[in-house]
Amino acid sequence: MTSEEKDADIMLDPQFIQESGEVYRNPTEVQMSQIVLPCHANHCGELSVGQLLKWMDSTACLSAERHAGCSCVTASVDDIHFEHTIGVGQVVNIIAKVNRAFTSSMEVGILVTCEDLYTDRQWKVCRAFATFVSRRTEAGKVQLKQVIPRTQMEQVEYSLAAERRRMRLIHAEIITDLLSSSTAQLGECQEYDDAVPAEKTRVESVELVLPPHANHQVSTFGGQIMAWMENVATIAARYAFLFLQELDL
Structure with a gap:
């Protein structure tokens, strides 16, 4: 087994056999391939x-709604670090x-x-944590039932x-403070050569x-929305790369 395969296995919960003899499965779990x-x-x-990101968000939303029993919306997604790229013909499991x-x-x-179907290899691409908020119903604000870890x-x-x-709440406060302080220092931007x-x-x-959206x-x-943001960010990064290439010439 390769280190990549081991990495993927570490993230998965081993099978938990209940007293009834049945294999336990988290009731909120949603799998998509x-x-x-x-x-x-x-x-x-x-x-x-x-x-x-679209696939990840859709899968996570279904999990949230399975637990809440009502419609839910994405509030935030923590930092995501993609460890590998995925090629055409390979299978994504979420x-x-x-x-x-x-x-x-x-x-x-x-x-x-x-997953590569032809070599039977699997490896971890990323892990993320998203926050979802339940929408109000006709009866008012939803009070979510607690999760019981097994x-x-x-x-x-x-x-x-x-x-x-x-940590998310602290991070939000820090970003707010940074934005406030940076607004007051807009006229103090330092210039760099070859920037x-x-x-x-x-x-x-x-x-x-x-x-379709x-x-x-x-x-x-x-x-x-994240897909649109990623597309625009990719183009912006490409512009920066091309500009730096022109400077080298």
Whole structure:
């Protein structure tokens, strides 16, 4: 077994046999598998990160709604580090499950692995934690039922979810303070030689929301918005790269 395969196995909960003899499965768990087609690829022939984000968001949303019993929306997604690219013809496997529920929000853990059908190899691509908020119903604000961790890994994630939530709140306060202080220092920007002017990388995109952009709630969802953001960011980064190449010439 390669180190990549071991890495993927570490993230998966071992089978838990209940007293009834049945294999336990987390009731909020949702699994999705997608084969990467050319229409999902970017200009490099690899799976577009935006497309992957859409799949991740859709899978996590279904997990959140399975637990909440009502429609949910994406509130935030923690930093994601993609460890590997995914090529056309490979299979993307996504597992999402609710780690912990709070009052009206919950943390959903997402694991993405890649599979090569011809070599039977699997490896971890990324792991992410998304926060979903339940929508109000006709009866008013939803009070989420608590998650009961059953396995050792679920207990670990349950405990860590509270700490991650605390860190998210602290991070939001820090960003607010930084934005406030940077606004007051706009006239003190330092100039650097061979720097890329910000205006050279500026990219704007206007998207008309069409039915293909909607989810099962018939509205534009977080994954689609992240896909649009990733596309614009990729173009901006490309502009910066081309500008630096011109400077070298």
